[in-house]
Structure formats: C-alpha cells, structure tokens
Amino acid sequence: MCRHLVYLGVPIPLSRLLFDAPHSMAHQSWAPRDMRGGGTINADGFGVGWYPAVPAPAGARAATGNPADTGDPGTASDLASTGDPGTASGPGTAGGPGATGDPGTASGPAATGGPGTSGGPGTSGGPAVAGDPGAAGGPAVAGDPGAAGGLASGAAPADSAGDAAGATPVRYRRATPMWSDTTLPGLAASVSAGAMLAAVRSATVGMPVTEQAAAPFGEGRWLFSHNGKVAGWPGSVAKLASTLPTTDLLTLDAPTDAALLWALVRDRLRRGTGLREAVAGTVAEVAADAPGSRLNLLLTDGVTVVATTYGHALSFLKKPGSVLISSEPLDDDPSWQAVGDRTLVVATAAEVHQIPMGDA
Numbered sequence: 005m006c007r008h009l010v011y012l013g014v015p016i017p018l019s020r021l022l023f024d025a026p027h028s029m030a031h032q033s034w035a036p037r038d039m040r041g042g043g044t045i046n047a048d049g050f051g052v053g054w055y056p057a058v059p060a061p062a063g064a065r066a067a068t069g070n071p072a073d074t075g076d077p078g079t080a081s082d083l084a085s086t087g088d089p090g091t092a093s094g095p096g097t098a099g100g101p102g103a104t105g106d107p108g109t110a111s112g113p114a115a116t117g118g119p120g121t122s123g124g125p126g127t128s129g130g131p132a133v134a135g136d137p138g139a140a141g142g143p144a145v146a147g148d149p150g151a152a153g154g155l156a157s158g159a160a161p162a163d164s165a166g167d168a169a170g171a172t173p174v175r176y177r178r179a180t181p182m183w184s185d186t187t188l189p190g191l192a193a194s195v196s197a198g199a200m201l202a203a204v205r206s207a208t209v210g211m212p213v214t215e216q217a218a219a220p221f222g223e224g225r226w227l228f229s230h231n232g233k234v235a236g237w238p239g240s241v242a243k244l245a246s247t248l249p250t251t252d253l254l255t256l257d258a259p260t261d262a263a264l265l266w267a268l269v270r271d272r273l274r275r276g277t278g279l280r281e282a283v284a285g286t287v288a289e290v291a292a293d294a295p296g297s298r299l300n301l302l303l304t305d306g307v308t309v310v311a312t313t314y315g316h317a318l319s320f321l322k323k324p325g326s327v328l329i330s331s332e333p334l335d336d337d338p339s340w341q342a343v344g345d346r347t348l349v350v351a352t353a354a355e356v357h358q359i360p361m362g363d364a
Contacts, residue, residue: 007032007046008203008219008229009334010302010309012353013326018054018192022182022202025155025334033182033204037332038317046204049218050185051177053227054197055306058171155321155334169307173199173227177218198353199306201227208233208261217258221266225305228269231316231331232298234261240294244268265290269303279303280350283310287361302329311349312361318343320356327351 009029011021022029027037033046178185182204203219211217219229234241238261245253245264248271257263265286272282287299291314298315311318311329319340320329329349333340343349346361 006203006205006219006229006231007036007331008201008231008300008302009328009330010199010201010227010229010304010311011326011328012199012304012307012309012351013323013328015057015196015198017194017196018052018200018202019189021155021200021328021334022052022192023189026336027332027334029202029204030182032332045181046206047181048207048213049177049179049205049215050182050203051175051205051218051220052188052192052200052202053173053175053220053222054195054200055171055173055225057198058169155323155328155337171306172225173201173220173222173306175220175222175227177215177220179213179215179218199304201229201302201304203229203231203302208237211260212258214258217260217263219262220302221257221263223270226270226273227302227304227306228266229302230262230265231300231302232314234265234290234299235294235296237261237294238264240297241290244289244293247271265299265301269301279305279308279310280348283312284348284361287312287314300331307352309349309351311343311351313343313345313347313349314361315345318347318349320349320351322351322356326353327356 007029009021025031029050029052033050036044036046176188176191182188201220205213205218207213207217220227222228238245241261241264245267248267252267252271256267268286268290269282272285273279277285283301283303287301290299291297299312300314300316300318301310301312303310309327309329317331318329319331319333319342320327321333321337321340323339328334329351343358348359348361350357350359
C-alpha cells in the first residue's frame, strides 16, 4: 500500500534516495519489505517533489564564498557529506521487473529493463544546487548517533549560497512504475535539494491509475503523501467531504481517498491551521468516521515535516543537520529508529519529536 519518504537537510542529489541507496525508493517500488494491509509491489505511479534552493543575496554570497567550492558529496553511503556539487552522479541503466516505456517524454519508448537489476551510476558534469534549507539549530532527538556518514549525515556547508526556505517545490509525477521511467535517473542525478518528498503507489482496487492520483500532492509550499487506505470508501467519509467547499470537491486531483485526505488537510492549512494540527485533526476525524483505516500521512513545507503512523510502518534516520523519514529503512544503518503505531512525528533538520496520537 504505497511507500513514501521525506528528507530535510543539506542538499544532496535526488538520486541518492531514489536510486542509489540499497533499499531506495526505486527498489521499494518492486521489492518492498513491509507492505501491511495488501499489495506486493508499488507499480501504479510515482512522484517526487523537491525544493530548489533560493539564492542568497549578493552580499551574503560574497561573504560566504563561491558555492562551487564545496567538497565531494560522496557515495550513496554518505548522502550528505559536504562536497563538490559540480560532479553529480549520472544514470546507469534503470532496472526493475518488466520495465516499460517512459510515457512522459517526447524521446520515444524506453528500453526494457532487466528483472531486479538496477544500473550503477556513472558520472556526468553539471553543477548541483547549493543551499542549506535546514532549520536553525536545536537539540537533536535522544539517541542521535551523531556519526558521520550514512544516508542522512552531514552538517550544512559553511559556504552555502542558498536556502530552500521560501522556495516553491517542483513536482515530477507519472502514472507508470518508477523503474520504467528512463528520464528520472538522469534528472535525479543532476538535481540536488535540501528538502524532498517522494512516493511510489500501489492503487487500491477500483481507484484510477493516473498521474494526478500519484503523490506528492501539493499547493504553494506544501507537499503531501498518503500511505494506506480509507476503509468504507467513499461512503464512510461522505459527511466529512461535504464540509469542504464545493469547488474543492469539483477540483480534486483524482477521485481517490488520498486526494480527499489532501483536500481535508489543505482546507485546514488554508484557514491558518499549523501543519501539526492540520494533520492530527484530519487523521482523528477520518479514523472516527472510517474505523479500520490506515492513515500514514506525510506533510512538509520544506522546513518542517509532520508524519503519522496509523496502521503502517515508518522509520526515521537522524544525523547532525538532517533527517530522513521513510516507510522502510533505506539501508542497514543501525541508527534507523522504528516509529510506533499511532504516533505523530514532527521534525526539522535539527530535531525530531514523537507524540502519541491521543496527545496530538
């Protein structure tokens, strides 16, 4: 039932999380390990949203130095070490079972992939985006290993020239399996960001498989994803849906439970509710009207992320200056921490808080 992740920290190539990690998002699309509540693969679409760094004022750039003078960003096992963003990993051959063509480009059909083999990254030139979107300092979560290296390691480079705060995210979504898109590996290797949300989809039976139904959903600075299922759809939440403005119902991204959940969260956000309260309030209302629902949500504005566990797995990896939250750990780093069920997670690049849903 879908897999998703969100990262906040120093800028890294999108490919580090989408393709390069041992249990990357691409790997989870065809070989997930913890699909509770149904489904075996996540082949009904995917999406990634990232926040481009906003250039700092000219005076700030002069004071901090040339943004190209940072060091080598390292390998997939050291995702956020400060490094030379001028050498970004290039794509290999996208693997995965039964790869099909790339529906989103004019370049023609993609090559067929081999079963279960992902290509290794090559090297291609081009500058990566520099910038530190992380929140100001603060205490790290208890048990933060603080070790260098790993998927979410690293501190902000001293000569960072931009910041994701204030940026509007860019989204790339498709209705096909992630492994079949031959455009994404090269794009992901050439783009770096300090805040991103990605998801792969396993559609509930009877729901449409379209690009508009794939997370992340978004508006303004917000990105949103749902891992799970609303029980008794659609009748169970008809009353809740009726509380939304008619225009919102007529313009849902797709006739799916995830799109309605996003509309309910977004309605609260538009009325000035904070991220934490918008997510917690939506989960509480939907769970009351549709018992048995699975409601793992992710919501971020590029600086803060709010996540829930409600019927599905979730883990996080906290390193100095960054945090990675994912349905499943992306590697075997012992610093990954599983989140208990019915928990609200509120995190920035600096700290992580876990709050029982009853207290949220």
